[in-house]
Amino acid sequence: MSESKVPVTLAIRMLNDNGVQFVPHLFKYEEKGGTSVSSRELGVPEHAVIKTLIMENDSKEPLVILMHGDMQVSTKQLARDLGVKSINPCKPEVADRHSGYQVGGTSPFGTKRQMPVYMEKTILDLPKIYINGGKRGFLVEILPQEVMRLLSPTLVNVGIKG
Numbered sequence: 001m002s003e004s005k006v007p008v009t010l011a012i013r014m015l016n017d018n019g020v021q022f023v024p025h026l027f028k029y030e031e032k033g034g035t036s037v038s039s040r041e042l043g044v045p046e047h048a049v050i051k052t053l054i055m056e057n058d059s060k061e062p063l064v065i066l067m068h069g070d071m072q073v074s075t076k077q078l079a080r081d082l083g084v085k086s087i088n089p090c091k092p093e094v095a096d097r098h099s100g101y102q103v104g105g106t107s108p109f110g111t112k113r114q115m116p117v118y119m120e121k122t123i124l125d126l127p128k129i130y131i132n133g134g135k136r137g138f139l140v141e142i143l144p145q146e147v148m149r150l151l152s153p154t155l156v157n158v159g160i161k162g
Helices: 010-017 033-042 075-082 091-099 119-123 144-151
Strands: 024-026 049-057 061-068 071-073 087-089 116-118 129-135 138-143 154-156 159-161
Touching: 010 129, 010 138, 033 049, 033 129, 049 075, 049 091, 049 116, 061 071, 061 119, 061 154, 075 087, 116 119, 116 144, 119 144, 119 154, 129 144, 138 144
Parallel strands: 049 129, 061 116, 116 154
Antiparallel strands: 024 138, 049 061, 049 087, 071 159, 129 138
């Protein structure tokens, strides 16, 4: 893929500014297709496609959770781990406001608002991951260690098969 076709999003700017090596992957976005569509389009395991979810605690404070595409977040377990009453997904328009991205194109990199980031610890077991580059139909292939270096996420064990 030529460099000129790579969307220049806030996420890509952050990756470039921090010297992160990445491989861009553009694909045809399908509304509500989720990670199963991106894994099919890229020909990669859905487990290696990482979702960026914007959630909030019972005080309406937003947070980012990174999860394997083929797993769900146990919000009950996450709430217990964080010592709050509850964690719930933000409504799409609220998530968009917090992240600066459109749901379906949310990247954990270059978010509009600084939010705590939590990452399923088994993501680090993967040799490479595919994570949103800040636009629908656009993933970047990077090393999971780069997520650790750039975002310093808190590692959690809240994934459930789903």
